[in-house]
Amino acid sequence: MSRFRHTLLGRLARDPLAVMAIVIIAALVVMAVFADLIAPHDYTAMHMTDRFAAPSAEFWLGTDNLGRDTFSRLLQGGRIALTVGLTAVIISGVIGLVLGMIAGFGPRWLDNALLFFFDTLRAYPTIILALALAALMPRGLTTVIVVVVITSFAEYGRVVRTQTLSLKHAEFILAERAMGASFGRIVFHHILPNVLGPFFILAAMNLPVVITIEAGMSFLGVGVPPGTPSWGATLKDGFDHIRQTPWLILAGGLPLILVTLGFTFLGEALRDQLDPKLRSGR
Amino acid sequence: MTDTLSVRDLSVSYDTRTGALQALRNVSINVPAGEIVGVVGESGCGKSTLIGALLSLLSENAQVVGGEILLEGEDILRVPPRRLQAMRGREMSVVFQDPMTSLNPVLSIGRQMRDIQYRERIPEAEKSRRAATMLARVGLPDPEAKLHAWPHELSGGMRQRVAIAMAALMQPRLLIADEPTTALDATLEVQIIELLKEIQREIGCAILFISHHLGVIAELCDRMVVMYAGEAVEEGPVEAVFQRPAHPYTAKLIECDPGRLRERVTALPAIPGSLPDLTDPPTGCIFRDRCDMATDICARTAPPRVAVTPGHWSACHHAQTVSA
Numbered sequence: 108m109s110r111f112r113h114t115l116l117g118r119l120a121r122d123p124l125a126v127m128a129i130v131i132i133a134a135l136v137v138m139a140v141f142a143d144l145i146a147p148h149d150y151t152a153m154h155m156t157d158r159f160a161a162p163s164a165e166f167w168l169g170t171d172n173l174g175r176d177t178f179s180r181l182l183q184g185g186r187i188a189l190t191v192g193l194t195a196v197i198i199s200g201v202i203g204l205v206l207g208m209i210a211g212f213g214p215r216w217l218d219n220a221l222l223f224f225f226d227t228l229r230a231y232p233t234i235i236l237a238l239a240l241a242a243l244m245p246r247g248l249t250t251v252i253v254v255v256v257i258t259s260f261a262e263y264g265r266v267v268r269t270q271t272l273s274l275k276h277a278e279f280i281l282a283e284r285a286m287g288a289s290f291g292r293i294v295f296h297h298i299l300p301n302v303l304g305p306f307f308i309l310a311a312m313n314l315p316v317v318i319t320i321e322a323g324m325s326f327l328g329v330g331v332p333p334g335t336p337s338w339g340a341t342l343k344d345g346f347d348h349i350r351q352t353p354w355l356i357l358a359g360g361l362p363l364i365l366v367t368l369g370f371t372f373l374g375e376a377l378r379d380q381l382d383p384k385l386r387s388g389r
Numbered sequence: 390m391t392d393t394l395s396v397r398d399l400s401v402s403y404d405t406r407t408g409a410l411q412a413l414r415n416v417s418i419n420v421p422a423g424e425i426v427g428v429v430g431e432s433g434c435g436k437s438t439l440i441g442a443l444l445s446l447l448s449e450n451a452q453v454v455g456g457e458i459l460l461e462g463e464d465i466l467r468v469p470p471r472r473l474q475a476m477r478g479r480e481m482s483v484v485f486q487d488p489m490t491s492l493n494p495v496l497s498i499g500r501q502m503r504d505i506q507y508r509e510r511i512p513e514a515e516k517s518r519r520a521a522t523m524l525a526r527v528g529l530p531d532p533e534a535k536l537h538a539w540p541h542e543l544s545g546g547m548r549q550r551v552a553i554a555m556a557a558l559m560q561p562r563l564l565i566a567d568e569p570t571t572a573l574d575a576t577l578e579v580q581i582i583e584l585l586k587e588i589q590r591e592i593g594c595a596i597l598f599i600s601h602h603l604g605v606i607a608e609l610c611d612r613m614v615v616m617y618a619g620e621a622v623e624e625g626p627v628e629a630v631f632q633r634p635a636h637p638y639t640a641k642l643i644e645c646d647p648g649r650l651r652e653r654v655t656a657l658p659a660i661p662g663s664l665p666d667l668t669d670p671p672t673g674c675i676f677r678d679r680c681d682m683a684t685d686i687c688a689r690t691a692p693p694r695v696a697v698t699p700g701h702w703s704a705c706h707h708a709q710t711v712s713a
Contacts, residue, residue: 277490278485278487278490278491279490279491279492279493279494281444281446281485282483282485282491282492282552282555283493284444284446284477285444285446285477285478285482285483286477286478286482286483286505286555286556286559287474287475287476287477287478287479287508288478288504288507289474292504292507296496296504297493297496300493300495300496301493301494301495304495
């Protein structure tokens with residue numbers, strides 16, 4: 108137990124904010140993974156007699172305009188949100204990490220070229236770029252992921268580059284070089300562990316953004332194909348039938364809020380714990 | 390006696406917007422095996438450039454214009470990169486000035502100390518044992534537990550001990566100490582100096598000790614080199630240099646040492662004038678503008694090395710007069 112107290116998880120367990128974040132995220136993951144087991148109804152089944160049904164024991168969060176069970180669709184939406192979120196964050200994170208370290212380590216011209224590239228990408232408003240790309244690509248989750256990756260890897264790249272640059276001339280890196288460490292050793296043993304802290308914090312903070320972009324694209328009708336129970340699509344249905352089914356807005360919006368809160372708290376807690384200087388009393 | 394380190398006519402300059410800044414000009418320093426040699430000089434005299442050159446860690450805009458750096462007979466300016474990498478850490482290692490920044494903040498002490506031994510084909514447990522032994526040697530209490538500690542959990546003095554343990558771990562032939570006590574309290578300073586002496590005796594390495602603090606040099610070193618504006622101006626045994634300095638700069642430096650003050654003064658003594666512009670160094674003697682003894686010859690010709698006693702020389706036309 109005493110050793111566990113010093114691990115990252117052990118330290119997070121004593122931070123109320125982190126506990127809250129982990130509970131929210133764990134609940135989300137469980138709901139997404141076991142969606143088929145938890146769901147009281149088939150999420151595609153249309154109960155024509157129960158269209159626009161208010162929340163009841165039968166339909167916990169009511170039904171939509173086609174009589175589909177909102178709660179079951181919400182669970183399925185969590186699955187989509189997590190899939191898109193994790194895939195996009197991992198892909199853009201890895202691209203950003205690699206490009207950022209190349210920019211940080213490479214010659215000045217390469218650094219400038221990559222920075223220009225990052226800034227160009229970041230200059231586009233996400234939704235505008237998403238609409239443009241969606242017009243060129245077939246509608247589907249892949250398109251959503253591509254859009255998100257293109258709009259977000261530049262941010263990782265910038266953070267990793269800055270971090271690498273400041274580390275490159277740090278005294279302990281000089282010390283390592285003076286001790287005979289090879290280039291690869293310095294990059295993987297000394298720079299990378301120092302970069303990963305801020306990187307994971309950014310990833311945790313970025314995940315809800317990604318999920319929101321997916322929801323936004325689905326809301327605008329350029330995201331998931333029609334009929335797919337994305338939270339954004341649910342929100343859109345609720346918006347279209349706001350008089351009949353106001354609960355749909357809650358069903359689409361509340362999970363988005365919870366996910367954002369959960370991952371933002373996690374990011375905050377990670378930052379407190381991963382920065383050795385902020386880390387207090389063991 | 391052979392020299393562990395022999396720097397010959399080393400010149401290094403930096404490319405700057407106003408031209409080449411000649412940070413080191415024909416510097417020669419010898420560190421005999423098993424001896425501690427101190428390099429002293431004020432800020433801007435080229436101490437850091439010297440270390441950069443010795444470790445081949447000069448910044449990108451610096452270039453070695455000439456000279457050689459022989460470590461046990463091998464010119465580290467000309468060995469292939471692989472060989473240089475093999476020599477670093479094993480044949481020479483370094484203790485930096487600020488122990489707060491010279492350790493990797495996200496790796497445990499043990500991990501960093503095992504990492505240094507990456508060339509050794511021995512089990513990890515053995516590497517940990519060696520690391521703990523070395524930590525015990527540098528006087529850290531409870532070395533086994535310290536292996537699991539993170540740098541931020543240790544005080545400055547403890548960190549500097551760890552840094553010394555790391556530098557000494559591979560039993561190098563030459564240990565370069567870059568003002569290792571400057572960032573520490575005065576009481577710790579004495580302890581670290583004693584520790585360096587002990588380590589030197591135990592592993593028999595030579596130490597090149599860089600400092601701007603005359604007292605520390607006097608306490609620790611066998612020989613000393615005085616640097617001014619990128620040149621070595623005087624070299625000799627520590628007692629000889631302190632008792633009979635043969636260069637006007639050395640004499641002034643010793644006069645200005647606050648440790649020598651016997652009475653209360655309102656202003657600390659200083660050498661009037663400032664460092665010459667190193668992008669366009671004056672002809673003749675580099676120190677002549679600030680020197681009381683400067684004569685015509687000082688403006689015309691660069692002073693040769695004048696031996697005042699065997700093993701004690703000064704780059705001054707008036708060396709004999711100064712030391713008399």
